Amino acid sequence: MFQSSRLKSVVLSIISLVLLMGIGCTRLAPKSTGLRNIHNTYRNEFDQYLRLGIPAAADSREETIKRINSASIDLTRQAAFSETLREIRYYRVMHGESTREAAHLTVLEGMIYLQTGQFSLASLLVPEIKKAEALLSENSGSMARDRLFAATFEALINGWGAISRSERRISNLLSRSAATPIATVPLYLQLANASTTIGKELETLRSNKKVIYQPEVDDGAIYLATTAAIFYLHVGEVMLFKYPDESMKQQRQEEIACWCEKGRLLMAPFLSDSEKRIAEGVDSVSAPPGRLRYLGWYKYLTGCAGKSPVTTCQAVLPSNSQ
Numbered sequence: 001m002f003q004s005s006r007l008k009s010v011v012l013s014i015i016s017l018v019l020l021m022g023i024g025c026t027r028l029a030p031k032s033t034g035l036r037n038i039h040n041t042y043r044n045e046f047d048q049y050l051r052l053g054i055p056a057a058a059d060s061r062e063e064t065i066k067r068i069n070s071a072s073i074d075l076t077r078q079a080a081f082s083e084t085l086r087e088i089r090y091y092r093v094m095h096g097e098s099t100r101e102a103a104h105l106t107v108l109e110g111m112i113y114l115q116t117g118q119f120s121l122a123s124l125l126v127p128e129i130k131k132a133e134a135l136l137s138e139n140s141g142s143m144a145r146d147r148l149f150a151a152t153f154e155a156l157i158n159g160w161g162a163i164s165r166s167e168r169r170i171s172n173l174l175s176r177s178a179a180t181p182i183a184t185v186p187l188y189l190q191l192a193n194a195s196t197t198i199g200k201e202l203e204t205l206r207s208n209k210k211v212i213y214q215p216e217v218d219d220g221a222i223y224l225a226t227t228a229a230i231f232y233l234h235v236g237e238v239m240l241f242k243y244p245d246e247s248m249k250q251q252r253q254e255e256i257a258c259w260c261e262k263g264r265l266l267m268a269p270f271l272s273d274s275e276k277r278i279a280e281g282v283d284s285v286s287a288p289p290g291r292l293r294y295l296g297w298y299k300y301l302t303g304c305a306g307k308s309p310v311t312t313c314q315a316v317l318p319s320n321s322q
Contacts, residue, residue, distance in 0.1 A: 264305055
C-alpha cells in the first residue's frame with residue numbers, strides 16, 4: 001500500500017513537471033514562431049523587390065552605370081517591404097525589443113531601410129546592429145543569413161552611400177584639371193573597401209559547407225556578392241578620371257575590365273556551373289526571376305572583363321583592399 005502511494009506520488013510529480021515545461025514552451029513558442037513568420041515574409045518581399053535593390057545590368061556600360069545611379073536615389077521604392085515592417089512593429093509590441101529574437105529584427109529593419117534607399121535611417125541603426133550581431137549565434141537558415149547581413153551592414157551603407165553621391169562628385173570633378181583628381185580618392189577607396197569587407201565575410205562563409213548550401217544563406221550570399229561587384233564596377237567608373245585624354249582610351253578600357261573581373265570573381269563561387277552556362281548563353285534553361293537578375297550581372301561582368309582578364313588594377317589601394 002505504501003509503495004503504491006509512493007508510486008502515485010512520483011507519477012504525479014512527473015506529470016506536473018511535464019505540464020510546467022509545456023507551459024514554458026507555449027510561452028516561448030510565440031517568439032520563435034513569430035520570428036520565423038517574419039523571416040518568411042521578408043524573404044518573399046526580398047524576392048519581390050530584388051529589382052529595386054539590385055538594378056538590372058544593361059548591354060552598355062553607360063546605361064548600366066545610369067541604372068545603378070538611378071536605383072540609389074529612387075525614392076519610390078521606400079514603400080516596399082511594408083508587410084515585413086508591419087509584422088516587426090507588431091512583434092515588438094507583443095514581445096519587446098530586448099530578446100535574442102528581437103536582435104534579428106533589428107538587422108532586418110536595417111536591411112529594409114538600406115534596400116529602399118533610406119540611407120539616413122539605415123545609418124542610424126549601425127550601432128544597434130553592431131550590438132545585435134553579438135547576439136546572433138545560431139548557424140542555420142535565416143538566422144545565419146541575418147548574421148551575414150549584420151557583419152556587412154556598414155560596408156553596404158558605405159558603398160551605396162558613395163554611389164548615391166557619385167554623380168555630384170563626378171560633376172564637380174569635370175570642372176577640375178586632370179592633375180588634381182582630389183575628390184576621386186575617398187570615393188573609390190570607400191567603394192573598394194566596402195567590396196573588400198563583403199568579400200572577406202563571404203570567404204569566411206564559404207569555409208562553412210554546412211551553412212553555405214542552405215537556401216536562405218545562399219540567397220543572402222549571392223545578393224552580397226552582386227552588390228560588392230557593383231561597387232567594384234563603380235570604382236572603375238570613378239578611376240576613369242585618371243585618363244581624361246582620349247589618347248588614353250586603351251588604359252580606360254583596361255581599368256574598367258580589371259574592376260569587372262574583380263566583381264565577377266566575387267560572384268562566381270555562389271553560382272552553379274549550370275547557372276554560369278545560362279549566363280554565358282550556352283544553355284537556355286529557365287531560372288527564377290531573382291536568379292536571372294544575378295545571372296544578368298554575371299554575364300555583364302564576364303563580357304566587360306574580356307577574354308584575358310587581369311585583377312591587378314591600376315588604382316593604388318591600401319594593402320587590405322587588394
